[in-house]
Amino acid sequence: MQYSQKVLDHFMKPHNVGKIENPDGEATEGSPACGDQVTLHLRVNPETLIIEDIKFQSYGCASNIATGSIITDMALGKTLDEASEIHWKDAAAELDGLPPQKMHCSVLAVDTLHAAIRNYKERHGQAKRSGFDKEAILDELRKVIYPQVGEDIVTLKMVKYVGFENGEVIIDLGVPKFDQYRDNIAEEIREHLEKFEAVKSIEINM
Amino acid sequence: MALIYFDNCVTSQPAPEVIEAMLPYMREKFWFPANYVRHGSVIAADIDNWRRTVADSLGARPGEIHFTRGGTSANNLAIKGFVTANAANGSHIICSVVDYPDILTNAAFFEQSGFEVSYISCDRDGRVNLDELRDSLREDTILVMTTLANHTVGTIQDVRAMRGILDAAGSQAKLLVDAGQAYARMPIDVNDPAIDMLTVSAHKIHGPQGVGALYVRKGVHLAQMMHGINRVDSLETGGVSIAGMAGFARAVELAFDDLPGAIAHIRALSDYLLDRIESAIPHTMLNGPRGEERISHNINVSFDYIEGEAMMMMLSLQDIVVATGSACASQGLKTNYVMIAMGRTHEQSHGSMKFTLSRYNTREEIDLTVEKLAGIVAELRRRSPLYNPENE
Structure with missing residues (x-):
């Protein structure tokens, strides 16, 4: 498995590394325990809502650093709404592709960008915290990548059932018994759902 | 700039002397061993010598050494062969949570086939918990497995203490040691402390890939797992690389010279x-x-x-x-x-x-x-x- 030259370039010489003093919006996603974490800081023009400065820090592998770098390039100069449209597949494509096992890095980087934009909007009264429901769970599951093919588990129809009642999330997944990524998928799902206050417990059946 | 290589636990560069030792068996002496004919007898005699070289390095007898297609092959022939042959004596196996994947995957295989496996924990430095080993031993324990030098952090397990625990308990269990990382990097004598089965690999000691050895103490019975024609070995049937064995033996000579x-x-x-x-x-x-x-x-x-x-x-x-x-x-x-x-x-x-x-x-x-x-x-x-x- 090989990284593209562009991934290597952004890994070796990433753009926009660092922090912004008193940022207008910020977010940290992922966790060191899972092996990758990205922090993003935004400076936003309050008149035009254009991202005028963006900085990132990354704890993670080469593709984590490269996707962090590329999304700062992609978001810089865009309005918040334009930047919200960036999809993880766009970021991966901008890097001339990522190995399927590394697609989750692109999801994490773009997720962090979207969270930082949401953070700006919340701070400036432009967005309310949305409620948490089954649809929100599905949105999170769309960020869980099956490393074998580099596509999310909802698109791949691996999610057979989603239940949500009294804070209990129940997810039925179709994953082959001897799949080497079983533990990884469960871990990813927990990482994505545990951050929501509304979630009290998560049951994953495979 | 030349490559700087610090991944010798995965595989190591074959020594130039090893490659030299292998070449004749790919160029001219490409035969398998055979009786009564001159060309095959030459190879049979060579294999005897190589077997003695490996045996000497472990304090074993030549007849106790089987050449295999590598360390993993040796582990599979030993674990599957032993458990299959001795299933009537018990269905309990012991290994540790930090063992080499060969051991853990074989243990899991038998667990799925109805055997019970106790996985012994370790301390902060990777030493297997010996009290737990003692407590886990049962009358129906047939096999205790350990990895002599841990493949990740290099911890050397106290095999002498393990042997002592088995002996003190009067256990029937045999002791299998994966010495893939330890071989040629620390002295090993299969009689002190007594080890029943031990596995090594050539390519981790500057030998060629695709060849290893299995030591089985005389009297320990293994069922045949690899069925086929007995060209070189009764357990590792079929064609085992003659050049590979030649290279392996040369690597052993080089490693054990001093x-x-x-x-x-x-x-x-x-x-x-x-x-x-x-x-x-x-x-x-x-x-x-x-x-x-x-x-x-x-x-x-x-x-x-x-x-x-x-x-x-x-x-x-x-x-x-x-x-x-x-x-x-x-x-x-x-x-x-x-x-x-x-x-x-x-x-x-x-x-x-x-x-x-x-x-x-x-x-x-x-x-x-x-x-x-x-x-x-x-x-x-x-x-x-x-x-x-x-x-x-």
């Missing part, structure tokens, strides 16, 4: 590497024990605040080969099980680097590597949200 000297040399290099890392780079932690309880060629260090695959790749781009415990670089994106079993955090596992040295490494290579590594660690820490330079 084993104490070779071990002292590698240990001095490893100590030097660790000392250089610890003096040049802050916020590190050695994984596994220090000193004599650690196999001579292994140094495993966690670097705080950063992730191992990034370090490994940056070194690789400068032609320096190391390994990491990071999940990102693993099959199945899994956290390293040895590190977790030793009570390391996920971060410490993700941030671990493993250097396994060989006699071909030099102090100059170590100096250059640590110089590059210090720069890489500083740069990745600068990028890391977990690192706060104000804490310096």
Whole structure:
């Protein structure tokens, strides 16, 4: 498995590394325990809502650093709404592709960008915290990548059932018994759902 | 720039003398052993000599050595063969949570087939908990397995104490030792303490890939797992590489010519590497024990605040080969099980680097590597949200 030259370039010489003093919006996603974490800081023009400065820090592998770098390039100069449209597949494509096992890095980087934009909007009264429901769970599951093919588990129809009642999330997944990524998928799902206050417990059946 | 190679626990460079020893068996003497005909008899005699060479290196008898297609093949022939042959005597197997994957995957295979497996825990340095081993022994325990030198952190297990526990309990269980990492890096005598089965691999000691050996103590019965024609070995049937065996035997001769000297040399290099890392780079932690309880060629260090695959790749781009415990670089994106079993955090596992040295490494290579590594660690820490330079 090989990284593209562009991934290597952004890994070796990433753009926009660092922090912004008193940022207008910020977010940290992922966790060191899972092996990758990205922090993003935004400076936003309050008149035009254009991202005028963006900085990132990354704890993670080469593709984590490269996707962090590329999304700062992609978001810089865009309005918040334009930047919200960036999809993880766009970021991966901008890097001339990522190995399927590394697609989750692109999801994490773009997720962090979207969270930082949401953070700006919340701070400036432009967005309310949305409620948490089954649809929100599905949105999170769309960020869980099956490393074998580099596509999310909802698109791949691996999610057979989603239940949500009294804070209990129940997810039925179709994953082959001897799949080497079983533990990884469960871990990813927990990482994505545990951050929501509304979630009290998560049951994953495979 | 020439490649600087610190991944000898995975595979090592074949010695030039090994390649020389193999060539005749690929060019002219390409035959399998046979009786009564001159060409086949020559090969049969050669194999006898090679078997004696390997046997001598372990204190075994030639008849107790089986050439195999590698370490994993040796482990499979031994574990599956022994358990199958002795299933009538019991259905309980013991190994540890930090054993080599060959052992753990075979244990899991038998667990799925109805056997019970006890997985012994370890301490913070990877030493198997001997009290737990004693308590786990049962009347129906047929096999106890251990990895003599841990493949991740180099911890040498106290096989003498394990033997003592089995003997004191009057256990029928046989003791299987995977010596893949330990062979030629520490003295091994299969009679002191008594070991029933032991496996080694050629390509980890500058021999060729695709050949290994299985020691089976006389009187220990293994069922045949690999069915087919007996060309070279009764357990590893079919055509086993003759050139491979020739190279293996030569590698053993080279390694055991002055084993104490070779071990002292590698240990001095490893100590030097660790000392250089610890003096040049802050916020590190050695994984596994220090000193004599650690196999001579292994140094495993966690670097705080950063992730191992990034370090490994940056070194690789400068032609320096190391390994990491990071999940990102693993099959199945899994956290390293040895590190977790030793009570390391996920971060410490993700941030671990493993250097396994060989006699071909030099102090100059170590100096250059640590110089590059210090720069890489500083740069990745600068990028890391977990690192706060104000804490310096």
